[in-house]
Amino acid sequence: MSRADGGDAARYTRDELIAELGLTPEYAEKVWNAFGFARRSTPDKIFTDADVAALRLFADSESTMPEEAQVATARAIGQTMSRLAEWQADQLRELDRNPEVPWSLDQMSGALGQIQQLIWRRHLAIALEHGVERETDERLDLVVGFADIVGYTSLSRRIALDELEKLLESFEEDTFEIVAANGGHVVKTLGDAVMFTFNDPGAAAATTVALHGLSETERIPQLRAGLARGRVLSRLGDVFGEPVNIAARLAGSARPGTTLVDEMMGESLSDDDRFYLKSVPTLSVRGYKRLKARALETNRHLDDT
Incomplete structure (x- = not known):
């Protein structure tokens, strides 16, 4: 069974995730595409219980965040992560070709994912602590x-x-x-x-x-x-x-x-x-x-x- 970056076992395919969250196929496809992924199903189990919990919070925000805003948020996250991942993949492949680098691709990508989470959490904490209070219309x-x-x-x-x-x-x-x-x-x-x-x-x-x-x-x-x-x-x-x-x-x-x-x-x-x-x-x-x-x-x- 595959493992997610956070160490939880991946238990759900994309369709099983949609069913677990109780989403309509139309909405799920729209968000999935906004995240930057092709509109097709996969038999691979790629989602963990932690993923389900996080995405449930996102999906349940419909009462306070209109669907258009949810899709826009998903698109912003997808575009940012896609550009970052492409750059990181190039860097990791270059390191992997270097015979003097002792680590495998899995080791380097795992470490990079952990560092990325650490840096993101710190930036988010700083933004929440020191960010400017804005009006509701942003x-x-x-x-x-x-x-x-x-x-x-x-x-x-x-x-x-x-x-x-x-x-x-x-x-x-x-x-x-x-x-x-x-x-x-x-x-x-x-x-x-x-x-x-x-x-x-x-x-x-x-x-x-x-x-x-x-x-x-x-x-x-x-x-x-x-x-x-x-x-x-x-x-x-x-x-x-x-x-x-x-x-x-x-x-x-x-x-x-x-x-x-x-x-x-x-x-x-x-x-x-x-x-x-x-x-x-x-x-x-x-x-x-x-x-x-x-x-x-x-x-x-x-x-x-």
Whole structure:
């Protein structure tokens, strides 16, 4: 009999699980597909009693969570886990081909699963303890930031793939570290760009200053960044709304090594003597014909006062 990662014996096929939970086949297929699996049955016993208990709680949430929200939650989990699993499988296969690695694939995948649970539990505890209380409609007043590598497209054509991989790894590692150290949250990375959010405008501004400092070494080319503040919709780990669009447009319009901020962000920083806001011409970008912005700079005279 197969064993699940948690050590419980797998006792249920997919159809037996559906019957045990009392789900309609139509709903079960919809959720199964949202998790990222093909709509076909399997004779394999792949579910444990612990799986049944967890999925029962999910299925019984229909009275407080509409079916559409349940399916959307399943899709977010499925997409995230699928991308993570594909990357992990590549890494594990590479390790398995190395004759100097003493562990089997099963040993490495088991250890990786345990570590993944540990890290997830810790991140969840931190989010529950320090997360921002939000309204029921999940709208928040946040600073949204984008930073990307200047000239990435042409650069990617000139350098070898292994060099490109090292560049992106350095960019992702360093930006995550800086955003987290300043109390922000990385929403996602988009290859040569990172999107992040902050509750504190000053911390967001300090973060972009630190991000530009990465280019002082040869590891990462110059960056450009954009910051916008306003009401956003937070949904399934992502954020949506006008500040997201504006921050992206500002980053795309910024000169190498600079940060542009929108009006509301500028007002939020007006009393912060760490920064200086420089006037720039009104921008005409996709979706915004007259976008007012200012360039964010550190206050060079602060140390002289």
